Amino acid sequence: MLDDERCPDCKRINEVLSRVGDRWSVLVVISLAEYGTMRFNELKRNLGISQRMLSLTLKELERDGLVNRTYHPTIPPKVEYNLTEMGLSFREPVSALGFWALENLSRIDAARETYDEAVVK
Amino acid sequence: MLDDERCPDCKRINEVLSRVGDRWSVLVVISLAEYGTMRFNELKRNLGISQRMLSLTLKELERDGLVNRTYHPTIPPKVEYNLTEMGLSFREPVSALGFWALENLSRIDAARETYDEAVVK
DNA sequence: AACCTCGGTTACACAAGGGGAACCGCCATG
DNA sequence: CATGGCGGTTCCCCTTGTGTAACCGAGGTT
Numbered sequence: 001m002l003d004d005e006r007c008p009d010c011k012r013i014n015e016v017l018s019r020v021g022d023r024w025s026v027l028v029v030i031s032l033a034e035y036g037t038m039r040f041n042e043l044k045r046n047l048g049i050s051q052r053m054l055s056l057t058l059k060e061l062e063r064d065g066l067v068n069r070t071y072h073p074t075i076p077p078k079v080e081y082n083l084t085e086m087g088l089s090f091r092e093p094v095s096a097l098g099f100w101a102l103e104n105l106s107r108i109d110a111a112r113e114t115y116d117e118a119v120v121k
Numbered sequence: 122m123l124d125d126e127r128c129p130d131c132k133r134i135n136e137v138l139s140r141v142g143d144r145w146s147v148l149v150v151i152s153l154a155e156y157g158t159m160r161f162n163e164l165k166r167n168l169g170i171s172q173r174m175l176s177l178t179l180k181e182l183e184r185d186g187l188v189n190r191t192y193h194p195t196i197p198p199k200v201e202y203n204l205t206e207m208g209l210s211f212r213e214p215v216s217a218l219g220f221w222a223l224e225n226l227s228r229i230d231a232a233r234e235t236y237d238e239a240v241v242k
Numbered sequence: 243a244a245c246c247t248c249g250g251t252t253a254c255a256c257a258a259g260g261g262g263a264a265c266c267g268c269c270a271t272g
Numbered sequence: 273c274a275t276g277g278c279g280g281t282t283c284c285c286c287t288t289g290t291g292t293a294a295c296c297g298a299g300g301t302t
Contacts, residue, residue, distance in 0.1 A: 007155075007167050009223065010148050016222035017144050019229065022289085026138060027131050034128075040249055046128050050291055055250060065232025075299050076248040086228055093221045096214040101137035102130065107207055108140060111186025143259085161279050171261055176280060196269055197278040 019064060024049060024057040026094055029066065029083065033091040037082040066090055140185060145170060145178040147215055150187065150204065154212040158203040187211055 020026075027047055032038060038046070044054050058081060061067040066087035072078040083091065141147075148168055153159060159167070165175050179202060182188040187208035193199040204212065 007152065009219070010151070010168055012226055013151070013219045013222045014144055014148065016226050016229065017147060017218075021142070021144060021147075023135055023138050023142065024290095026142075027135065030131070030134070031128065041247085044249095047131055051250075052252090052292085053290060056290095063233055063236040064229045065236075071249095074248095075297095077250090077298095079249060086225060086232075090221060090225070093214065093217040096217050097138075097142075098130070098134045100211060100214045101134045104207060104211070105133055105137050108137065108185045111207075112184055115184040115186075145260095162277080165279095172280070173262085173282090174260060177260090192279095196267095198268090198280090200279060 019060070020066065020090065022057075024053055025061055025066075026097075028054075028057055028061060029087060029090060029094055030098060032067065032081060032083045032087070033095065037080050040079050040081070043081065061087070140181070141187065141211065143178075145174055146182055146187075147218075149175075149178055149182060150208060150211060150215055151219055153188065153202060153204045153208070154216065158201050161200050161202070164202065182208070 020029075024047075027049075028043060031043060031046055035042075035046075040054070040058075043049070043058075044051060047054070049057070058067060058069070062069050065084055068082050068084055070080045070082075072080070141150075145168075148170075149164065152164060152167055156163075156167075161175070161179075164170070164179075165172060168175070170178070179188060179190070183190050186205055189203050189205050191201045191203075193201070
């Protein structure tokens with residue numbers, strides 16, 4: 001049973017998805033794409049995300065080169081986030097996915113109901 | 122601190138992504154889109170996925186109406202999977218995402234190296 | 243003096259993701 | 273007779289993900 005049989009692209013796609021494919025990253029990118037520049041607590045309130053997860057998510061997105069972080073050492077501190085060029089290019093496939101999601105949510109719900117009824121029956 | 126401030130679409134996008142947005146679902150859809158109809162162990166070998174996860178993933182995809190399951194009661198049993206119409210429509214945004222992933226993997230790696238060096242320094 | 247704001251970090255706890263191995267029935271192959 | 277393949281299911285266990293709550297420092301507000 002060789003692993004070499006597996007499709008080569010899957011491994012790489014898997015790699016990228018495990019980095020930027022989590023829900024919070026996707027939602028942060030969508031928000032930044034829509035509103036441009038946003039502050040930390042602005043994102044937090046907008047997404048309904050916990051402080052901890054937002055902090056972790058933004059750090060990863062910055063590390064991966066999708067988000068710029070600008071720190072203004074004022075009192076109180078002000079930190080602004082916006083998308084890099086790569087972040088903006090990521091926005092296209094992501095918003096396509098988001099659009100599909102909104103379009104098909106009801107269809108998925110309907111399919112689930114049908115399936116669950118058939119199983120119970 | 123009201124939750125009502127949060128963007129309304131995020132909640133729904135989040136819902137759909139938490140259903141069909143996991144890595145294995147995405148990879149299964151990509152495989153089925155590329156090869157058409159596939160058998161269980163064919164997918165397993167192709168993706169390098171564990172038997173357990175493939176079983177769970179296919180069951181959810183069938184329940185959500187993205188995948189058809191056809192059982193042939195032969196000996197040995199033969200079970201074939203292929204995409205439904207909705208599954209095929211899902212393939213478009215997914216393959217856009219996959220394409221972006223392949224295009225930008227090296228850029229992400231480069232950004233990570235730069236970031237990590239700057240942090241260590 | 244007490245408390246709030248901003249942008250985090252850290253500790254703790256619990257849920258979910260996911261791999262490995264064993265088992266199933268049934269037949270073909272060695 | 274033993275083994276292997278097909279298409280799963282079930283159990284065990286470890287790793288991640290994610291929320292909650294507390295804390296930080298400096299300054300402004302009440």
